[in-house]
Amino acid sequence: MDIRPLTAVATKPERSAVDGVLGSPTSGWDGGEFDEESGRVARGGRSARERRHLLLPALHALREAHGWISPGGLGYVCERLTIPPADAYGVASFYALLPTEPRPETVVHACDDIVCRTAGAEIAIAELEAAGTSVLRSPCLGRCETAPARMLDEVGSPFRSDLASDPPGLPQDPESLRLLHRVGTVDPESLEDYEAHGGLTALRRAAELGADGVLDELRRSNLRGRGGAAFPVAAKWSGTRGAPGETKHVIANGDESEPGTFKDRVLMEGDPFAVLEGLLIAAAVTGASHAWVYVRTEYPEAGERLRRAAEVLRAAGVAPDVSIEVRIGAGAYICGEETSLFASIEGYRGEPRQKPPFPTISGLFSQPTAINNVETLVAVLDIVNRGGDAFAAEGTAESTGPRLFSVSGAVGTPGVYEVPFGVLLGDLIDLAGGVEGELGAILLGGAAGSFVGPDALGMPLTLEDTSAAGATLGSGAVVVFDDATDFGDVVRRIAAFFRDESCGKCVPCRIGTVRQEEALIRLGSGSSGRVDDELRLLSDVDAVMTDASICGLGRTAASAVRSSLRLGLPGVVA
Numbered sequence: 001m002d003i004r005p006l007t008a009v010a011t012k013p014e015r016s017a018v019d020g021v022l023g024s025p026t027s028g029w030d031g032g033e034f035d036e037e038s039g040r041v042a043r044g045g046r047s048a049r050e051r052r053h054l055l056l057p058a059l060h061a062l063r064e065a066h067g068w069i070s071p072g073g074l075g076y077v078c079e080r081l082t083i084p085p086a087d088a089y090g091v092a093s094f095y096a097l098l099p100t101e102p103r104p105e106t107v108v109h110a111c112d113d114i115v116c117r118t119a120g121a122e123i124a125i126a127e128l129e130a131a132g133t134s135v136l137r138s139p140c141l142g143r144c145e146t147a148p149a150r151m152l153d154e155v156g157s158p159f160r161s162d163l164a165s166d167p168p169g170l171p172q173d174p175e176s177l178r179l180l181h182r183v184g185t186v187d188p189e190s191l192e193d194y195e196a197h198g199g200l201t202a203l204r205r206a207a208e209l210g211a212d213g214v215l216d217e218l219r220r221s222n223l224r225g226r227g228g229a230a231f232p233v234a235a236k237w238s239g240t241r242g243a244p245g246e247t248k249h250v251i252a253n254g255d256e257s258e259p260g261t262f263k264d265r266v267l268m269e270g271d272p273f274a275v276l277e278g279l280l281i282a283a284a285v286t287g288a289s290h291a292w293v294y295v296r297t298e299y300p301e302a303g304e305r306l307r308r309a310a311e312v313l314r315a316a317g318v319a320p321d322v323s324i325e326v327r328i329g330a331g332a333y334i335c336g337e338e339t340s341l342f343a344s345i346e347g348y349r350g351e352p353r354q355k356p357p358f359p360t361i362s363g364l365f366s367q368p369t370a371i372n373n374v375e376t377l378v379a380v381l382d383i384v385n386r387g388g389d390a391f392a393a394e395g396t397a398e399s400t401g402p403r404l405f406s407v408s409g410a411v412g413t414p415g416v417y418e419v420p421f422g423v424l425l426g427d428l429i430d431l432a433g434g435v436e437g438e439l440g441a442i443l444l445g446g447a448a449g450s451f452v453g454p455d456a457l458g459m460p461l462t463l464e465d466t467s468a469a470g471a472t473l474g475s476g477a478v479v480v481f482d483d484a485t486d487f488g489d490v491v492r493r494i495a496a497f498f499r500d501e502s503c504g505k506c507v508p509c510r511i512g513t514v515r516q517e518e519a520l521i522r523l524g525s526g527s528s529g530r531v532d533d534e535l536r537l538l539s540d541v542d543a544v545m546t547d548a549s550i551c552g553l554g555r556t557a558a559s560a561v562r563s564s565l566r567l568g569l570p571g572v573v574a
Helices: 012-022 045-049 052-066 071-081 085-092 121-130 191-196 201-221 233-242 263-270 272-286 300-315 338-346 374-386 388-392 425-431 463-468 487-501 507-525 531-548 552-556 559-567
Strands: 106-111 135-138 150-154 249-254 290-295 323-328 369-373 402-409 415-420 439-444 450-452 477-482
Touching: 012 052, 012 071, 045 071, 052 071, 052 085, 052 323, 052 338, 071 085, 106 121, 121 135, 191 272, 191 300, 201 233, 201 272, 201 374, 201 388, 233 272, 233 369, 249 272, 249 338, 249 374, 263 272, 263 300, 263 374, 263 402, 272 290, 272 300, 272 323, 272 369, 272 374, 290 300, 290 338, 300 323, 338 369, 369 374, 374 388, 374 402, 402 425, 415 425, 425 439, 425 477, 439 559, 450 559, 487 507, 487 559, 507 531, 507 552, 531 552, 531 559
Parallel strands: 106 135, 249 290, 249 369, 290 323, 402 477
Antiparallel strands: 106 150, 402 415, 439 450, 439 477
């Protein structure tokens, strides 16, 4: 590793931006001036290295102030945190939204992923480029209900969503809902308004029940994670609580990057105090003293509202023994995987780690950690307030309670819908205004999910029923395509997405995602002439990625491709 200091010098604005995150330097050894003593004696190296977790916030500050991570700015960060330049560059270059080369002062990140490309993304991008706008194509920005989506990146300003109009409100009456009932009706920046609508009652009730009482209600509820893995929440929290160690962490995973998924964004933007209340209950139950919220960069409004909510709770003296910190990602789908998220917070490349040890024993900073999806934490409030039995009375024995679905694509009213587990797929689509045109196929679970055909409209949306059908609910994405869709284009875009988002740590995923895309391109163009050979190759690649990849990205990278071939979707094979 290159440990030589960079010769480029940081500008004054760059130094100010970094100092705003790290504080002013105290000696020449951390970016300040050398005096007679510090010129001969180095102090504070260990304490500086313990602050490595501030690397990503410092890089964000550089990008916002200067537009990119310059060698001088990077060198100054390395001085402040005593990180070798090659190491820090490896982190910066890992993330799509931390440019290490100069960019124009204004850049539009335009989504061309599976939902937006069927909603006219290519036309919109062509119009922007014709007008002289600097455009970067982007994977899903999590605003599928307003497709095609864009995000503005301007020097001197935080990222912000570029909305042609105000985002649509909830498509359902909030008074009939339990997870979304405050969204759109409560001021998301007012703790007083939040409390007036039932906020903090669950936190107080949890204090009355005690940790064992809350765990008992969670077991009765059979709440399972809403992020895709569906792990029982009671088991996760109980494991973290019982793990040895004085310092423990709880994390809300708001890195919602699955194409076609945007339910957690709606919760974080519309009801941020609820997300934090659920997180504080998790901290009380597990014995954690540190609470974190990790939000993807592409959700700037959500990140800002959560930061303000954390400050308001702190000022109000709510759970004073628990620190709350909001961390912003930097454009990496892989960081939605829990161990990659830990690495990102710690200041490393967001690459997954082998399990075991599991996070409940060795998670963030190698300390016991409970990490949950945003929707999962909000569901905890309902369980604590009404009781686990009342929650479990809705849905099925294995799939309990209400569930949020992100419905987009060829439907009349795209949006986030709250329905009981067990609702029929066709009824959910009817709730979203029905199919516009003739139904071609439905993608369940986003890019990591599976296509199903019109014959699946009668399938109950439960964990057990979708599994039996060879599909998955995953993140709750439901993307509807009409029969005029070029499915070859959609499937190739999914393959390109996984190729781009693979972190490259393990060979099956690093090589397999590339070979998968190459085979699909040949099949779609009709240039191969050996269709059976290409299909066998895809099957082999699928098997290796599914069986041998380190994390869920590689294991699910072929799911949508496999299902598209099984259904014979038009355009995938020319």
